[in-house]
Amino acid sequence: MQAAYELTLEELFPENLTDTVCINIDTGRQVWVATLMCAEYLDSFIDSIVVRDNDFKPVGIVGGFELLNHIRKNPTRDFQYRTRVEEIMFKELPQIEKKTRFIDLMQIWKSSRRAFAILLNEFGDCSTISARKLLEVGAKCKTDISVSSMPRKKIVTFRRNASLGEILDLMYENKTRKLLLEDSNEFISDRLILGEISKMLRFQTDIDYFLEIPATQFNLENAEEITEELKFNQICSTMKRMDHPFVVYKDTVFTPWDVCLTLLSENLTIPTETVHEM
Numbered sequence: 001m002q003a004a005y006e007l008t009l010e011e012l013f014p015e016n017l018t019d020t021v022c023i024n025i026d027t028g029r030q031v032w033v034a035t036l037m038c039a040e041y042l043d044s045f046i047d048s049i050v051v052r053d054n055d056f057k058p059v060g061i062v063g064g065f066e067l068l069n070h071i072r073k074n075p076t077r078d079f080q081y082r083t084r085v086e087e088i089m090f091k092e093l094p095q096i097e098k099k100t101r102f103i104d105l106m107q108i109w110k111s112s113r114r115a116f117a118i119l120l121n122e123f124g125d126c127s128t129i130s131a132r133k134l135l136e137v138g139a140k141c142k143t144d145i146s147v148s149s150m151p152r153k154k155i156v157t158f159r160r161n162a163s164l165g166e167i168l169d170l171m172y173e174n175k176t177r178k179l180l181l182e183d184s185n186e187f188i189s190d191r192l193i194l195g196e197i198s199k200m201l202r203f204q205t206d207i208d209y210f211l212e213i214p215a216t217q218f219n220l221e222n223a224e225e226i227t228e229e230l231k232f233n234q235i236c237s238t239m240k241r242m243d244h245p246f247v248v249y250k251d252t253v254f255t256p257w258d259v260c261l262t263l264l265s266e267n268l269t270i271p272t273e274t275v276h277e278m
Contacts, residue, residue: 005102005103019127024049026051030083031070031081043245050118068171093118113175135259138232145267146231221246
């Protein structure tokens with residue numbers, strides 16, 4: 001038996017580590033293009049877009065954190081069209097190797113506040129890894145850890161009459177990408193916000209100042225509520241089946257990031273034979 005956090009990425013994913021390819025955007029593209037792309041890909045196996053220079057070299061990433069942070073600072077339609085991706089991208093490109101241990105990857109992610117990294121693949125290009133991919137590892141783990149003993153965090157809620165500005169303030173103050181609508185299992189996320197802004201850019205030309213948009217204008221999604229005391233591998237399997245993993249259990253919520261934090265536990269091991277089968 002081996003502790004999951006001690007293993008390298010190629011040990012955790014011997015067959016499919018480099019399966020997830022990059023979604024790319026040029027440094028000179030306008031921010032509205034990145035907004036449209038992130039609305040489609042965020043919260044999936046690709047959680048950020050890789051920014052490439054004129055020589056196709058990766059020079060940064062852009063995701064919900066960057067796009068919404070700059071909407072807070074520049075909340076007008078004009079910003080989306082006149083600003084280039086290179087002006088807002090995260091330049092400290094999180095690049096890792098196959099020999100990178102999981103515990104070291106987590107340190108990179110904690111430091112960057114972005115659960116996303118790229119690594120060179122066998123084709124001389126880059127592949128990506130995000131928190132969601134670690135659900136595969138969690139589903140294979142042998143442990144007595146149950147959902148009630150996983151790292152807990154408070155549920156952050158928003159009011160249905162809140163403005164987008166208030167919602168974004170809640171997200172950044174609480175360092176979360178998802179908020180639950182009070183007294184419900186419906187939630188809003190960076191992906192849903194960017195999707196609605198993309199529609200407004202194309203079809204609602206009378207809207208110019210985004211921070212005053214009411215929450216009622218955004219389509220919400222339902223978090224999956226679980227009532228059983230599931231084991232760690234069971235909740236990972238549950239989230240693997242979801243297009244956009246987000247689970248509510250009693251007074252807390254779980255995302256793939258919480259799975260990553262739990263994988264750092266010393267009591268969480270993977271049988272040696274399972275490592276070679278994964």
